[in-house]
């Protein structure tokens with residue numbers, strides 16, 4: 001199981017897909033899951049819907065395809081590119097990064113520059129840094145040269161090659177939520193004989209307010225919709241278990257409870273985990289989840305929502321860290337849930 005998730009995941013992590021420009025991720029997801037489902041299609045919002053038909057109740061599993069990123073909005077006379085941020089970007093981490101822009105004729109590599117330490121005075125390293133203080137250098141001669149390669153509105157992400165910190169611990173950008181997509185593909189592959197009627201959805205624009213999850217829920221009208229996303233691990237310096245709960249890497253999939261999640265769904269997931277001895281952790285979410293589970297709950301006339309999360313350190317940085325073991329427990333849990341409750 002580990003190899004499957006790891007292999008799929010590494011491919012997904014190398015794919016660029018800021019919110020609104022998820023096509024590459026959607027295509028890879030569709031191709032990867034196609035052998036295990038009845039049909040794969042995309043919708044007008046940009047979601048990918050992979051349907052495995054069955055006679056059981058309708059279950060929708062959703063992981064989001066998009067990631068945070070940058071959008072080029074101004075090119076100056078010297079050919080430097082200025083950008084706005086897509087989603088919750090930590091601006092302070094951008095200086096010094098390599099950037100991949102989806103340019104006019106394919107990928108354009110750039111770097112986000114900064115005045116050297118030797119030449120800085122105290123005011124050059126402000127506590128808060130804004131996107132307008134930063135620029136991307138693509139090695140262009142001037143504005144005209146830059147405009148041959150990139151136009152206004154094109155998107156970019158940080159370049160951060162995935163690495164294994166140990167056998168099961170991965171560091172990369174966009175593990176939020178490519179780990180969720182890898183879980184969906186692994187579930188589809190291993191599901192085997194069951195009557196569950198399952199929709200595996202790679203949703204678009206979660207980082208901008210679960211746009212895709214809302215439209216896809218209204219289209220499919222599932223009985224149950226479960227979002228699979230990441231949540232904040234609290235097992236590293238500066239985090240507080242008293243404030244944010246005790247969530248550890250490698251301690252199992254996280255089952256969320258709270259008003260966004262339907263009690264019957266959370267209860268069944270907990271029941272399955274206990275019965276099948278699947279490692280799990282619990283997360284109390286008394287407010288909006290900020291995930292696709294919220295959109296699933298309120299779309300149309302509403303669906304019974306659930307939320308499963310993978311603990312993630314350093315979310316929305318160039319090096320998010322998750323454990324493959326937690327993804328494996330999520331796959332195991334979803335399969336047992338479908339076998340027990342949706343035949």
Ligand SMILES: [Zn+2]
Nearest residue numbers: 176177229230
């Ligand atoms: Zn996410």
